[in-house]
Amino acid sequence: MIQAMKPLKVLFVEDDPFDAELIQNSLVGFETVYASSLLEARQQLSASPDIVLCDLHLPDGTGLDLLVDIRQRGLPLPFILMTGAGDQRVAISAIRSGADDYLIKNAESLALLPQSMSNALKRFRRSKDRINRPLHVLYAEPNLYDIDLTREHLKQHAPYITIDVVREGRDVLKALDSSNSYDVLLFDFMLPDENALILTQELQRRPGFDLPIVFVTGHGNEEIVAEAMRLGIADYIVKHPGYLFELPPTLENVTGLHRLQRERSALAASEKRFRLLAENARDIVYRIELLPRRAFTYVSPSVTRLTGYTPEEHYADADLGDKIIHPEDRSKIVLDDAFFSKPVVMRWIRKDGSTLWTEQENVPVYDESGNLIALEGIARDITERKESEERLDFLAHYDPLTRLPNRWSLIEQIERRMKSVRDRGRQLTLLLLDLDRFKMINESLGHRSGDLLLQSASERLQRSIAADEVLARPGGDEFGILIESDNDPMTAEHRAFSIIDLMQTPFAFDQGLLYIGVSIGICSYPDAAANADELMRNAEAALYRAKDQGRNTYRLYTEDMTRKALDRLEIETLLREALANGELYLEYQPLVSVHSNAIFGAEALMRWKNPQRGVIRPDEFIPVAEESGMITRIGDFALLEACRSMKRLLDEGLPLRTIAVNISPRQFLLQDVVASVKKSLATTGLRPEFLELEITESALMQDPDQSLQTLLALRDLGIRLAIDDFGTGYSSLAHLKRFPLHKLKIDRSFIRDIPHDLDSEKIATTIVAMARGLELKVLAEGVETEDQRKFLEEHSCDFYQGYLCSPAVSAETLADLVKKQKR
Template identity: 35%
Template sequence: MLIKTRLPLMMILLSLIPLFLLSFLIYRHTSKVLITNSKVNILQTTNAYSSALAAVIDGQRREVNSSKESLGIINVLSNRSRNKDDSFYHSKEVLNLNKSLKENKDNFPEIQHSLVIDLNGNVIASSEENALKFNVIDREYFKDSIKGKTFISNTLISKASNKLIVVVSSPVKDLDDNIIGVYANAIYIDYFQKFILNIKNGDTGYAYIVDKDGNIIAHPDSKKIGKKSENTKLIDILRNIKDSNKVYDGLDVYTYDNKDKLMGYKTIPELKWTFVFTKNIAEVNEPAYGELKIIMSVAAFIFILSVFISIFASRSITKPIGYLINVMNKARKGDLNSLCEYKSNDELGMLTGNYNNMIKKLNNSYEELSAVYEELSATEEELRSQYDELIENKEALEVSECRYKEVLNGINDALWEYDVNTGRFFASDKWYDITGYQTEHYNILKLIEKAVFPKCKKKLYDDIKKHINLKTPWFETEVKINAGDGKIKWILNKGKVIKDDDGRILKYSGIISDVTVKKKAELRVKQLAYFDTLTGLPNRTNFIDQLDNEVRNYERDKKMGAVLFVDLDDFKRVNDSLGHDEGDKLLKTIGNEFFHTIDEKNTVCRFGGDEFLILLRDVSGKDEIIDIVNNLIDIFNNGFEFNKKRAFITCSIGICMFPKDGKNNNSILKNADTAMYKAKETGKNRYEFYDGEMSKGLNRYIQIEKILRSSIHNNEIYLCYQPQVELKTGKIIGTEALIRIESKEAGFVSPGEFIPVAEKSGLIIQIGEWVMKTAFKQNKEWIKKGYGEKRISVNVSSIQLKQSNFVESVKKCIEETGISPELVEIEITESVLMESLETNVEILKQLRSFGVRTSLDDFGTGYSSLNYLRIMPIDTLKIDKSFIDDIHFNRKQEAIVDGIVNIAHNLEIEIVVEGVETREQLNILKQKGCNIIQGYIFSKPVTAENIDEIIKKTILF
């Protein structure tokens, strides 16, 4: 390997190893922290909602105990002991009780029916006629209640409705404290189903409830209700708990539907029920994957920078060597007048000077020989007169010859000459060093037959013939030989034919050079340029060259081909669990399986990382492609074994047919990649053919990003304001600024559509600063108009918070607009705050120290951890609209709002309720002591011009 190649490679390796070691350590630490936070959140969610479930059940128990005292049930049961006839069922007091039970049941939509049961198990009164005279003496809830217990049953099928119910029952006692019967409420199992349907976390988090035997009581998939849970890990936990009255909770990992999941669980001892919250581990780990991308991007940038620096340093060192080699090549061709012009005081400068001196002496010797030759051409008398002088010059000639030999021995080439007439072959000493053969032991023609490889031999003779026929000025051929020492070498043979005046060949003369190192380097460069070093498969460059050729031919010949884009699903998990060495082995094994699965006419390529490309040539249609793809997916069915460890992995495949779905390399690869990501989105371990519809989402993203980039300049972006009203006084105390876009090109664009694009593209920073300046300036204008000092709330995203100068940017906007900091409120969502809790808490503290108010938006929809409220430096807590929509008839929602309001008031945090639309909602929130209301009941978000009239009003209600 040449110095100019070896030197930069060594420099690059010296920087690469510590760089990637440091990147790995940083990633390992940050991913551990992020994943731990996600697990804590799951456990807290489980504890919060299991407590809420216990509270709901306790409410049902209290309802049964209070109703049995207030509905006249004791009198009816007391009279039953004296009247056993059927006429009792038609008595006035029983009919009145039936009516009271029905009215009471109508007040509680979760109750299917209410029952009054005598000591013989006969239903003597009910909210439903078809339940009368049923006998429930065999029911567990009746047996336990007769013993004096308030009982909550497991799920059972109602005799009255034939539907799944849970029964809450309590004994009824007379004035002497004797048990005279049982009062029971049958609760729809759907009541618990609605409870768990509102519990979500991220994209894959959901909850369900099981009884002590593992039977599912409530589940987002209603088909599973009443069936045994398929979570074997949970069944083992329930088996260990048995009938214990202790509270068990914790986290555990299990696999369901080929997905690894993390579950939090907590038991409710008095019910023998267990509340379970589960979430895909892939989503739990998702924040760590994002961190990895950032770390690898920075590492790649530093690595590329080191490559450029290494190449520059190498060239500055090896450039003088190149000058010297160039001059030596000229000397080898006979030009002894060319000298190396490089001058320096370093070692290369000294070498150049010595070489120039040697060439000058050799040139002088040639001139002396020329002079002697002219003298020899003189007359006989001149020769005799100069005889003595020739004797004197003999020694000088010998010195010159020695110098000539020294030069020959100093170069790496061997001179040779072959006399056609005598068959004599002469070669310099370097011949043996290069070929390993002594010339005196072989006839040169026989040596060529023995040593030169057949293909090279034919090329050697063809090149000599072309020169003899005057087609080339000399002959020059690279030949492969079996050297005398047993090694295989590459030799460069260059020479000319010497002819007499009649054109007859007298001699062949030339030089040979050992070019083995150069030839190996060329082959290595070719291998590196066109083949993957790990798997030996064609690389991306090789694949694109082949694809380009196929695309041109297929469009011309009306044929059809396809490109398969294969991505290994969750390959990082293999590297993390088995190590990167085993991961490399797995890639080699998969590449080898792909290679042997497809036909020889097709090409398998490693595209990079855990991605492969497969080029299918001349396919008949989709059916043929599907058969090939299914064979590829089948490779992964049984997993792969390494060092007695088995790795299970799947792949997602995107398919682009050409020229139908792509006319050139870029479009074909892009469309295949798009189809592959579609396969991943729809569940992984599958394939998808490219469809033009797949590109529409990408095109929409590009259109919105284009609109965003010009929205401020084109006045397509504007703010709407929604008033915030103090419940106690009915006065407007502030407004929230909400961003809107009305594009000439695309019309109205929803914030839910353009804000994610703005965050991904980084434009949210510029737009966010514009929003703050515009909102603050507008609020200042309202103050100047005499509307009074009112707060202005502005939402910020996680991208803005991550800017190192965010706090300074807020201060700058306040100072430039002249607004008082106390009138500014910065809103962040719960999920944004938790992305980097410690850092974001510090930012909020800095804002508050400047006088700016802080608000936590969408509370209850994200992490929902009341524990974090202790450390969060916030002034306002905003309850999300989803908790308000059905508050007037959903007791659970009402209970949650009660809890949030009480905790916030105890922590001296102001409450703002969003999304209030009806008078019923307003009255309930007023009773609960909520501070501020925001919603359509007062005004929808409107522009600054339209909100003027609303702000002028002193009191809105």
């Protein structure tokens, strides 16, 4: 059985996410390996790519650094450099250093990317083939040090290149008289007896001289190089660090070009029309006589494959060429200088009615009197290119998953409508929506389910918007709705209410029903924003406020939100640095027996001291850590450090039996928390019976069946399990009975007003009674007064923590507290 050809593996290096997405979408049919920096690219070379596609500008270096690294390591990889407009000189330098091609990043280049890579591969293979053909160089260089460097470099990196060295200009003439085996001449500019310009002039006056010449110069010799190029030298190299890597490809290129020029000179003697036919057999080649009457005198057979019409049909119908042109493009046929000076792109209608995009190049034929008597031309099929351009244009303006306008299109719509609403005294309002819990669903059920959810949400929202409204997907799990209205602030709020209500209905999937909420940020122009960027930014700030205040709600933008959004962004940035810089640490709040007032353990609490901002409160950075995904790394650090501290305290002989560690919902649901616990225990040597994990009831109830399996695995390790902040979330007594729990923790909000608030007392006593029925221990959080402790003792609560005993303290201070109670 014939196996399918394995797709080429492309390593593409691009730090701009938008450009990376466009490139990824252009590489259909290729296996891709992605890197966003020079460091990542060097690491990804181990993935054995077939070709490298690299941006010039990278955050930690340049594409040229990667090229030099690849060539120095001798990796057999074709290399294409991508540049922006204006970087062509650097790109040409890369070609001279061994790159196989370069592309200027634009829609047309991306459309031709597969073909460019194919061409680069062919050039690379041809260059490898050339290595098998020896290249004989006559090198004129007076400096012995440079001679030795050059010989050693060629011996190591280009052994197929052999050099004969002379040190003066007159020796060049002697060498050429005695041998005709040289392929190229390489001259240092400054020779002892004459400079290389004079030597070049002298050689070019010699009969039969036909060898390419390459100059080697120092910096600051631009005028000399310019004069040498006017004399007709093939190329030049400037001495700089690494210039010897340019030498082999430069010598190969000039000899290859010289050989090609010879071939072209031979071909120039052939008649132009037949050369055109021979070189473009796949394209349609034609000749149309205009005088004395219009007629096709030649149409190549390829016309049948591309259009369905035969050459004979064209010969029989002189007007067929006009008839097959799309009616909207017929006006492009004007036989003037402009028509003949550049390619003409137009659509043809095939015989079966489908559309063929063509690019035509036409050459006028004149008689001796200067009359236009015929035209000869080539028409090539560019349908795939046009379709690629249309796809790229679509990707530049639309989200491919939902087919909604993307962020850039939304901003364009905002800018277009702003002037209109201002002139008419109306307002333009942006509602920015974020699907609550989407990241959790995407990571727990898989990206396929996440994509389906986004598509379903998009379809539901599309059915709800009016004809003059715009629905877009700016990115991620966000949607934007742009509405025009009179200056009535309630219009946007009513719209937000309707969207929240619309999204309450669950989404049906194979896994069952998925319930999500939606948080909405609202900002209006011109009241709260001056331009499109401000409208987007302020709507995002309002969205963050809605998410911070409980989700499944909306908030209107106010000026203080911008400050808070910037503060949140700063905290996220600093938090990433804090993880690397060791700014996070733990403090320990004692766990106390209600009856004996004895400290039997502690709860580990995360703290952060930043060098610039000082101590940052947990309620400021923990939500940011949850939202950004950093909570799993922070949680792993807390677990390991708490186990290490507990082991140290036990080794000191302190009578402690519990160290309690909070597990975030994200850790519990998405991370292999069992493996993380095993690793921390094994690393520190702490026995499992001393570790207690605290999990919120809301986290347990998101997926009760999976939660049960995880809890059972933790219990089998010997870990103790507690429900944190009990009473503040949603839970089911039926599920609580199934879970292998040891303790309930009463949230501090139910303890704060005891003994002065009857409702708080009733809630606390009910929780204690329920825990007793489930054979669970009970711990009360936030106990600050002796009256509260006595109330808990009277109602059979087991343990407490709070300022009545001590705030959270260092491990050393905790040890002192325990030692004092022993005395």
